Amino acid sequence: MMQRRRWEDLPTSVREAVQQQCGPVTAVDYATTGVNSAFAATLHTEDGLVFCKGTTDTTSAAHRTEVRVAPYLPAVAAPRLLWHTDESGWLLLGFEHVAGQHADLSPESPHIDLVVEALHILTEALTPCPPVEVPHLSDKLARVAPWRRLRQAPPKELEPWRDRFDEFIALEGVAIEAVRGDSLAHTDLNPLNILITDRAKIIDWAWAHRAAPWVDSAHLVIRLIASGHAPQDAEARAASLRGGSGSAPEKLTAFAVTVFGWWEWLRVKYPAPQRARLVEAASTWAAYRLSETRLR
Structure with missing residues (x-):
């Protein structure tokens, strides 16, 4: 499992790019599973919860595959990709939060x-x-x-x-x-x-x-x-x-x-x-x- 970053450890420009997509982040719950993301957490925003994960490797085949595949997945059986952003060497993906x-x-x-x-x-x-x-x-x-x-x-x-x-x-x-x-x-x-x-x-x-x-x-x-x-x-x-x-x-x-x-x-x-x-x-x-x- 790669070393995980905390929200406050992300570059300011990256946090701003994420909040441009989902609105101000008021709290963060960090994921405890998974091995391929340098950041993985549920973001609390004024509009609700978003699951966000990302990598510092902007050419990451795994994360790029998710960006390409997500639009074709039926929402009844897979979370929707709400947005993704590239900023300052980070690729971050924001998904519909599933409370399961x-x-x-x-x-x-x-x-x-x-x-x-x-x-x-x-x-x-x-x-x-x-x-x-x-x-x-x-x-x-x-x-x-x-x-x-x-x-x-x-x-x-x-x-x-x-x-x-x-x-x-x-x-x-x-x-x-x-x-x-x-x-x-x-x-x-x-x-x-x-x-x-x-x-x-x-x-x-x-x-x-x-x-x-x-x-x-x-x-x-x-x-x-x-x-x-x-x-x-x-x-x-x-x-x-x-x-x-x-x-x-x-x-x-x-x-x-x-x-x-x-x-x-x-x-x-x-x-x-x-x-x-x-x-x-x-x-x-x-x-x-x-x-x-x-x-x-």
């Missing part, structure tokens, strides 16, 4: 149905993909090629899988083709990126990609497993989304194996406390998918 809690994806949680409904709305609204410049998920997977990288220097945690590296690399190629599509996908369904009120709203579209319509439901499967669901139950909960939790079973298996490799490669290259749990969830799903595919 982060999603609980554990078994029996009532939040899950709300999340599935929000993703259904988003998939319907964002397929075909709006005319917005975002990277293709297939290109990203092809560029990273996680299993090819991992085979070059396998971590000890992958010892049980070493005799299957060639198979996984082949499945990686299948997944690269399988995720090609014309939908705008979120691709980062961390529960911290889902706010719950009487409905679910999906926030932080920094890693939006053009992909197949089923990709977000497949990502949801991994998050459900990480929250305590058995793989078959996680797939069943996500299957109500458009396109189900994948297309052909073999393609879904290829995707599961590739995401397992992706998270393991991230764990090795960019260690972070939360990665181990996601690797475990992704490997659990991949093992389940591999066994299911062999039984067909």
